[in-house]
Amino acid sequence: MRTDLVVALDIGGTKIAGALVDAGGRIRVRAQRPTPAREDGETVMGAVADVLDALSGSPLWASAGAVGIGSAGPVDASAGTVSPVNVPGWRGFPLVERVHRATGGRPVTLVGDGVAMTAAEHWQGAARGHDNALCLVVSTGVGGGLVLDGRLHPGPTGNAGHIGHISVDLDGDPCACGGRGCVERIASGPHIARRALADGWRPGPDGDSSAAAVAAAARAGDPVAVASFERAARALAAGIAATATLVEVDIAVIGGGVAGAGEVLFAPLRRSLRSYATLSFVRGLTVVPALTGTDAGLLGAAAAALPRGTVH
Amino acid sequence: MRTDLVVALDIGGTKIAGALVDAGGRIRVRAQRPTPAREDGETVMGAVADVLDALSGSPLWASAGAVGIGSAGPVDASAGTVSPVNVPGWRGFPLVERVHRATGGRPVTLVGDGVAMTAAEHWQGAARGHDNALCLVVSTGVGGGLVLDGRLHPGPTGNAGHIGHISVDLDGDPCACGGRGCVERIASGPHIARRALADGWRPGPDGDSSAAAVAAAARAGDPVAVASFERAARALAAGIAATATLVEVDIAVIGGGVAGAGEVLFAPLRRSLRSYATLSFVRGLTVVPALTGTDAGLLGAAAAALPRGTVH
Numbered sequence: 001m002r003t004d005l006v007v008a009l010d011i012g013g014t015k016i017a018g019a020l021v022d023a024g025g026r027i028r029v030r031a032q033r034p035t036p037a038r039e040d041g042e043t044v045m046g047a048v049a050d051v052l053d054a055l056s057g058s059p060l061w062a063s064a065g066a067v068g069i070g071s072a073g074p075v076d077a078s079a080g081t082v083s084p085v086n087v088p089g090w091r092g093f094p095l096v097e098r099v100h101r102a103t104g105g106r107p108v109t110l111v112g113d114g115v116a117m118t119a120a121e122h123w124q125g126a127a128r129g130h131d132n133a134l135c136l137v138v139s140t141g142v143g144g145g146l147v148l149d150g151r152l153h154p155g156p157t158g159n160a161g162h163i164g165h166i167s168v169d170l171d172g173d174p175c176a177c178g179g180r181g182c183v184e185r186i187a188s189g190p191h192i193a194r195r196a197l198a199d200g201w202r203p204g205p206d207g208d209s210s211a212a213a214v215a216a217a218a219r220a221g222d223p224v225a226v227a228s229f230e231r232a233a234r235a236l237a238a239g240i241a242a243t244a245t246l247v248e249v250d251i252a253v254i255g256g257g258v259a260g261a262g263e264v265l266f267a268p269l270r271r272s273l274r275s276y277a278t279l280s281f282v283r284g285l286t287v288v289p290a291l292t293g294t295d296a297g298l299l300g301a302a303a304a305a306l307p308r309g310t311v312h
Numbered sequence: 313m314r315t316d317l318v319v320a321l322d323i324g325g326t327k328i329a330g331a332l333v334d335a336g337g338r339i340r341v342r343a344q345r346p347t348p349a350r351e352d353g354e355t356v357m358g359a360v361a362d363v364l365d366a367l368s369g370s371p372l373w374a375s376a377g378a379v380g381i382g383s384a385g386p387v388d389a390s391a392g393t394v395s396p397v398n399v400p401g402w403r404g405f406p407l408v409e410r411v412h413r414a415t416g417g418r419p420v421t422l423v424g425d426g427v428a429m430t431a432a433e434h435w436q437g438a439a440r441g442h443d444n445a446l447c448l449v450v451s452t453g454v455g456g457g458l459v460l461d462g463r464l465h466p467g468p469t470g471n472a473g474h475i476g477h478i479s480v481d482l483d484g485d486p487c488a489c490g491g492r493g494c495v496e497r498i499a500s501g502p503h504i505a506r507r508a509l510a511d512g513w514r515p516g517p518d519g520d521s522s523a524a525a526v527a528a529a530a531r532a533g534d535p536v537a538v539a540s541f542e543r544a545a546r547a548l549a550a551g552i553a554a555t556a557t558l559v560e561v562d563i564a565v566i567g568g569g570v571a572g573a574g575e576v577l578f579a580p581l582r583r584s585l586r587s588y589a590t591l592s593f594v595r596g597l598t599v600v601p602a603l604t605g606t607d608a609g610l611l612g613a614a615a616a617a618l619p620r621g622t623v624h
Contacts, residue, residue, distance in 0.1 A: 169482050275491065279489060280386050
């Protein structure tokens with residue numbers, strides 16, 4: 001019986017995904033349910049239980065030794081609770097205890113979704129082999145996570161690496177978090193689109209005004225679209241440089257929908273980074289796209305739960 | 313023979329201090345020389361050798377097992393070299409190798425001065441008992457260091473915690489480091505004084521236009537002096553909040569001459585922190601003055617060299 005098989009849960013505002021993952025990073029069994037995000041907390045937990053039930057039907061279930069959960073934040077790993085912004089029925093919900101009971105007393109590790117994505121990229125993606133790395137998800141929001149000294153650094157509550165809510169513009173626009181000039185307030189997909197529209201960019205005949213549409217316009221040379229991505233890139237560069245200057249990471253890995261814009265984002269990001277990552281020990285910092293794709297959440301949750309030393 | 317006695321060196325642009333420090337944090341023997349900062353590299357090394365010679369005259373010298381160095385930066389702990397901004401004769405100077413040879417082959421640990429101060433505050437100062445802490449020195453420059461998961465986090469090159477050169481104002485004034493809107497560019501003593509003078513504050517009859525004089529004016533109610541400290545506090549708050557949001561520290565300890573301004577700095581700093589440290593897991597962050605004073609460099613160098621587990 002292999003004990004280096006784990007149960008992985010990836011909990012977001014849209015779907016609850018589960019898997020049995022082995023120490024080689026292979027997903028052996030999958031299950032998924034939509035998140036009943038507008039329902040009460042017990043109904044949401046019911047969907048988690050359904051996913052676990054589906055996984056427990058596998059003959060491999062008995063060999064799975066531990067459970068890893070990557071959840072939309074905020075999470076509190078020290079209390080074992082989650083309060084995902086987009087799941088109002090869960091506020092301080094004791095997810096760790098509930099999953100512990102639902103899985104026959106298995107040990108449960110909880111991390112935020114940015115930390116989970118980072119664990120996945122360090123295990124199997126672009127941060128592999130890097131002892132000090134920052135991984136970002138640039139999408140509807142901006143999240144992230146850190147690898148320090150060769151190990152995931154979730155922090156005491158599982159929220160470390162929250163680069164979306166550091167201020168890079170102390171007099172800047174108010175952010176939904178209550179701060180000002182946060183990286184997310186400038187660089188998230190919705191804010192890229194908002195800025196382009198405010199500055200005069202207009203969607204095409206299909207009416208698509210998403211950041212992806214702005215990216216397409218930027219690729220076609222639209223100067224307002226280009227400028228909106230350059231502004232996002234500048235904020236990301238300032239945040240990434242700040243992180244490297246604070247904890248000495250040598251690589252920043254960027255995933256999420258906005259990273260799909262490719263060079264429209266990455267070219268100005270690399271250029272801006274030279275303006276902010278100026279000290280000798282951060283000048284070698286590189287920025288690359290993420291590799292683990294849509295399974296990042298499951299792989300990262302698994303990586304967080306596998307015994308240290310198992311994950312290479 | 314006690315082997316938990318170490319040689320500590322604190323190397324700055326003004327003086328080179330040395331000591332034999334025991335595992336209880338007591339300074340048993342001291343030596344000091346002025347730094348011949350404008351001389352060639354070998355002359356500066358000669359002053360270091362003089363300090364070591366003076367220490368080696370002590371009967372305790374034979375019991376000292378290792379050497380810790382805290383040096384003005386930049387340092388490169390991985391290469392064992394230092395390039396202090398204010399000691400132009402040392403550029404990539406192989407200080408670790410030279411001290412190793414000058415001390416009969418003792419093992420040498422090198423960290424930056426901000427990291428050393430942090431080690432001292434974690435060992436004997438205000439960060440004692442905190443597993444995750446940021447320590448800052450706010451003076452002519454702004455430096456810092458991190459304790460993460462209960463241990464000093466120097467980073468691969470010994471420079472982690474360089475909070476003075478993270479940008480909190482991405483469109484802000486150019487900084488000497490090549491960046492823009494760095495914390496140091498807004499919050500260092502010289503910039504507090506510069507801003508007060510530019511906004512109309514005038515020194516008293518003694519002509520003192522230092523940050524300490526601006527602090528005295530602020531205490532007396534001068535609104536321009538108050539505003540300059542409030543601006544510095546705001547930049548420090550944004551930088552401290554960014555650090556906590558990235559790595560989950562629960563305390564920020566502030567030393568250095570500007571911290572001597574007391575509540576003129578700390579009151580607006582605590583107020584501003586509420587505007588930037590907004591996420592649930594950083595709201596409990598506290599800010600306090602440093603305790604270790606002028607021996608912080610020596611104590612921190614000692615702490616960095618003492619065997620792990622020795623330092624409580």
